[in-house]
Amino acid sequence: MAHAEFGPAVRRWRDRVPPEAAGLPSGGQRRAAGLRREELALLAGISVDYVTRLEQGRASHPSAQVVEALARALRLSGAERAHLFRLAGLAPPGPETVPAYITPSVQRLLDRLAGTPVAVYDASWTLLTANAPYAALMGDPSGWRGNERNGVWRNLVGPGSPVRHTPQERRAFEAGLVADLRAAADRYPADPRLRRLVADLRAAGGRFAELWDAGAVGTHEAARKTIDHPHVGAVTLDCDVLTVAGSDLRIMVYTAEPDSEDAERLAMLTVLGTQALTG
Structure with a gap:
């Protein structure tokens, strides 16, 4: 059940990040105020197709590296980041792993x-x-x-x-x-x-x-x-x-x-x- 919520969560958080907050141009016509899929893909260093499949539930079990990159690009808080890891079926990184969270x-x-x-x-x-x-x-x-x-x-x-x-x-x-x-x-x-x-x-x-x-x-x-x-x-x-x-x-x-x-x-x-x- 948690895996099914991963894509909708990414989409909700993507919609709330204005492009200018991520250092991207905000011009042009936009259906929503948040990031486009291609912008999230650029910020996270993954392909647009993979972002699409994750949001649509057609890709499951993203790696910890992908989840960390998405959390960073989406500017998630510590609690939100931990929640995203759990939605992916992963344990949030603990003190034994190299920190990769940008506060x-x-x-x-x-x-x-x-x-x-x-x-x-x-x-x-x-x-x-x-x-x-x-x-x-x-x-x-x-x-x-x-x-x-x-x-x-x-x-x-x-x-x-x-x-x-x-x-x-x-x-x-x-x-x-x-x-x-x-x-x-x-x-x-x-x-x-x-x-x-x-x-x-x-x-x-x-x-x-x-x-x-x-x-x-x-x-x-x-x-x-x-x-x-x-x-x-x-x-x-x-x-x-x-x-x-x-x-x-x-x-x-x-x-x-x-x-x-x-x-x-x-x-x-x-x-x-x-x-x-x-x-």
């Missing part, structure tokens, strides 16, 4: 940084959400699935990022990522997704396996980073990583020195990127 207060902070590249990661460096300026700067993550959304995987196994590193910076960066992941694995040893991620990374071999087996220590630190952007060229920005007490969330924020050429390039690529993403 309403953190969401309001992100809303106020709508013109600044911002991304939120969990303790394992899995991307939870990113705004349009971040997507314009670093590449659109909306199509990333599974391990592709994890920063350790992308940088040590996958395609990497547009951030420029010297060899020494690269070694320190990789060691910091692996050390952060080890610390998360120590804090959340019962988290099955985290165990699978570590197993997949070790199976891939290469630099990760070398650092992991060597017991790499260090932390991912704030730094000035140069991003090679395909449209505006090199942009050098300050990258600060803010942590949220009690949740292990990492908020990554990119800013430029005021009135600098980098600030102009950042403003330009944000406009260009946003138009491409929403056009």
Whole structure:
């Protein structure tokens, strides 16, 4: 019976979220004030077809990752999020799992940084959400699935990022990522997704396996980073990583020195990127 209520609950909560509250344009004719299915799919990082099938009851047993993404996109409270998990036939995540819940207060902070590249990661460096300026700067993550959304995987196994590193910076960066992941694995040893991620990374071999087996220590630190952007060229920005007490969330924020050429390039690529993403 609970599964039958999952779709209607998603639809009700979708109808109550105005698009501008989620950082989306609100223009055009709308039958309802809330999010369209394609907008919810974009925010949650799942397909429109899957959202449709969930709402219509033609898809059952969504994964915990999908339910978490929907709860985040729908801006559910803690009690609503727990209810959605139960409707999906899942136990709400407990203290033994890596926190992935973005609280309403953190969401309001992100809303106020709508013109600044911002991304939120969990303790394992899995991307939870990113705004349009971040997507314009670093590449659109909306199509990333599974391990592709994890920063350790992308940088040590996958395609990497547009951030420029010297060899020494690269070694320190990789060691910091692996050390952060080890610390998360120590804090959340019962988290099955985290165990699978570590197993997949070790199976891939290469630099990760070398650092992991060597017991790499260090932390991912704030730094000035140069991003090679395909449209505006090199942009050098300050990258600060803010942590949220009690949740292990990492908020990554990119800013430029005021009135600098980098600030102009950042403003330009944000406009260009946003138009491409929403056009």
